[in-house]
Amino acid sequence: MTGYLVVSALLIAIGATGVMIRRNFMIVLMSLEIMINGAGLFLIAMSYYLGNVSGQVMFIFIAAVAASETAVGLAIAVMMYKKKKSIDINDFSILRK
């Protein structure tokens, strides 16, 4: 059981680090997906080891929320690309005067 939990911890840490240190907005979105998958792996592992199928049902909800989050994130990326011709996150500062 510890192996699955360590793999899930590794995925969450890799995703969080990628969100914090990368500059390309596309790779920030990919790191978010990796992080969500780490949380889903934890849910499925606990559903197996506790003998309760509710964790697998929760993973379906997680997949739906991840899909909508990616759609909104990509819409923001396209909007900023039309404005700035770049998706470097240091250029994403239209709310700052």
Place this chain on the structure above:
Amino acid sequence: MEGIMFYIISIITVGGGLGVLLSKNPYRAAMWMIFSFFGIAGLFVMLHAQFNAMLQIIVYAGAIAVMIMLVMMIMDRRMLESLERFNPQAYWPALIGLALLADLSFLAYKFKINMSNVGKNLTINGSNTQMIGEILFKHYLLPFEVTAIILLVALIGAVVLTKKDIS
């Protein structure tokens, strides 16, 4: 046998994640991400969650990866490949990530649960999908409908965000 399979699939999964974290070219990063998603589907099969393994391949490695690749396709390739890799002050966030990893691994080693019913109650008549359907529509009907509304709102929000011309 199962232990060796677990190590191979974990190396695929974590290696895909590290590829996303370290590769400069975003197309290669998307390929590493798909690699990692297939590894996670393999881990789901090892945990007797066959329905969720197929859902993982269809939704993540199919829909989300294709969506990200399509948006990268309509952008300028030279701009995408010429962006710098890391933030100039990337050391402290990397340290925070390492601390998060140490914390979660410590919790994983200290985590103890009642191991008396491992692998039980996951199927009904030998079918994992039927069991998920039973639980989903008997106990989680309201969250299911709320998820449908979330998807609709995200769709409308994406259309509005891309149509509006900010100046």
